Amino acid sequence: MFDPDDLAKIRAAKREWEEETLEPTIERFGERKETFTTDTSGPELDRVYTPDDVADLDYDADLGLPGAEPYTRGVYPTMHRGRLWTMRQYAGMGTARETNERFRYLIDQGSSGLSMAFDLPTQKGYDSDAGMAAGEVGKAGVAIDSLRDMEVVFDGIPLDEVSTSMTINAPAAVLLAMYVAIGDQQGVDRDKLRGTIQNDILKEYIARNLYIYPPEPSMRLITDIFEFCAEEVPNFNTISISGYHIREAGSTAAQEIAFTLADGIAYVEAALDAGLAVDDFAPQLSFFFNAHNNVLEEVAKFRAARRLWAGIMDERFGADNPKSKQLKFHAQTGGSTLTAQQVENNVVRVAYQAMAAVLGGAQSLHTNGKDEALSLPTEESVRTALRTQQILAHESGVADTIDPLGGSYAVESLTDEIEAEARDLLEEIDDRGGMRPAVESGWVKRQIQDVAFERQREIEAGERVVVGVNKYQVDEEPEADIEAVDPEDERRQQERLRAVKDERDDEAVEAALSDIRAAAAGEENLLPPIVEAVKAYATVGEISDVLREEFGEYRPAV
Template structure:
């Protein structure tokens, strides 16, 4: 963007500034610390100039919104056309309580639903299973059967809203229930829109809510993708998630790199199944975190879009521009929230939401300020939603596209993160791909090392965390916390007992027998799962068929 003569002039000018103006200032007012780094530990220079973007090729590296390589956004008008989908993640207790929260959020201006399931549901256990004791409805809604799903979406027309479901190992079961509800509402599958997370590799890497071994888990993932491509065309069949990778302690570049590596594995699995890349890739979506360091987060999103577009085009031969678009949902950083001085979290979340908007997200959830203490209260979730609305309507971030483009710092940081992403992907490729890298413990170890570095910085005071290691104060015990009634487990168990007594036993048994038969073959399991949930088979019963057929995953221990 600058010729050699101009760059040399700038270099000379910078050297003169350092010797004169800067030198005098430093002699009187030394800088706060010898080295500045981002949250991820990436060095941050004192000043950025055109020297740091000398190799930038505008057409090749940036281009235009809605065009390859999508660095500046995946839509030609971005938020000048419409805002991102405001999708607050919610669910607690039983289906009736969660339905009331969804209706409230929709009335307050939320534009999409996002379902949080409790841990037993995520692990494929019914609410009356011994391992579910004490966990039913605690961190999400308990969904055992189609009956629960009907209550969860009671009065919510599925052709009028889009729904995101954070579910992985039993994703096929929950989507089958959702489709069965749509059918009962008279909504054709081609009008059903939303996303299912369906990202089992991330669970194995860092989150732990896996059930089956990697190979059959990947089979279930691809079955869902294949079925929706043919039958539910508006459904985003997987949300390849870096959010939990970041929550586990990764850097921004690692979050993006390992997520893209997982994406490569999923695309390859689909191609190996015989699916044409341009047939399914347009419905792939991603899910990322947003931390408080706004500029690093913006650079991360821009770099990720560029790398993904290049991989789909060059590695997999995609020709449809939509296949190359990295469309993603963002959730603000849950792990950044503090129980100390919880109102500070409102500011953190606002900065993180601002980063997501500047970075070009398609969908956003803002965390509630009390989430380090409890499930969100209605007051806190309202503030969280209003935070999105203020960023969208008042901040000015949505008035122009990719507003930080051309910033010497942001462009230099984008290039650095891109280079780090590519280096990680090359290492993973050399190991034989993502599954091999997971099996060797490489990805897990990289995340653990990053988390350890960050924790040491907090404990030493090298990195300030307001209210934690600086600006601390005595605080009263928190009040007005949301608590889930522990009786919800007993209530759900009673409902299950009634369900099992009243359902058509012949139909139920035939449906599970058919599911077992299909699961032992190469046939797509989705139609059999839909029939099973319609026969009122529970999530635990369906997953027990697969536990018997596929076995359960037990990860290796790495030193």
């Protein structure tokens, strides 16, 4: 891309600058520290970047144009000039009614997509009256026991007018079935349903531990969802392959995209092994990344991920459909970067992280509330978080030019470095037999834990500044307005569950559960019988228990 003679002149000029200008300045004034790295101890940053740092850049092969391979500059030709990213705000209050009220409020405030959080019992496949659910009902999100709860959540919300993202993994098939059932009740054609289900079980074994079944049957559930949606719900993203929680657990940016794409490879391989054609399901794959603090590193990370995935789908899997090669992703600002100290500082952190996601070409975005280090976000903090996105969209100008940092010597160099590090990790995973063996052996988790330990050591030693935590502290904190869950919600939810069980047709429920058991024992796709079961008001716990009996429960190796 650059003339060799011009590069030689640039190198010579830089050497002269270093000797005559830089060194005397450093001798007199010094620099703030000996080395500078990115947000997560990633690549060491050069003092200044020049064309020499990107001398090997091939514009067509490495960058191209938006909407064209290798998609480094974006997956769509017009990106945010054509359509702004979907503005989601994570919501899931203690009860279905409260969640419905929050959803309606967000729509009224201009949110263009809903994002649904579930409580821990729902995420683990337990009903609210289960012993394992005690004390956790409605705490981390909304409690969903049966289709009746989903009816309340989406009361007055037409599913053909909203896009809904559901953060659910082990029981993802059950919650997707409920969403399809609500659409059927509303008379919405299934091909009009839009949204995303997280459905990423491999990262649960790595980072979050909210799994139920062993990896093999879990992968079967995922591929059954791929097949069902390709035929029945073609505009619903069947999986959100998540690097977000990997980064929250402490990974570097390169580890985040490497382990996420390795999970993606494993899901594609599982679907192919199940007899699906790559171009039938790959266009419905989506990704979920973290937007962390270092703006340049995050922009480079998103660009590197797109380029890597396009190459993987082309070279490894022979995808022909361009949509199969396009890495479409949702981003959420970094929950682990939020501090309980001086919570107002989190507004600033979230704004810069959101800007990095927009500059990096996100398709949808969630911005955290400033108080989420303390509790569920209040209505006021949710509104501020949404306004942050709206100001970025309409006032900042960052959405008006596609890939505006493209061509920056620093960003292009960082993109190459992060991609190269991620490629090395992907090769090591291949050498270990693929992502499933790498996960089951504990190797992936150890890589993340090593980085997390070193980062915490740096913070405690004061080598890494966290404003308000280890520097610029204040003596007193103002009392925060914290959103609280009513302790009576658990009892009331259990009463609603009993009412559903009293009113439903028990014979229809037993017949539907028997059909699920038969499908699980055989090779039939599990989604159709699960849809019929939820329509009969079988509960999340009852369906999950049938699958527990057939598949067993996962116990990690010590």
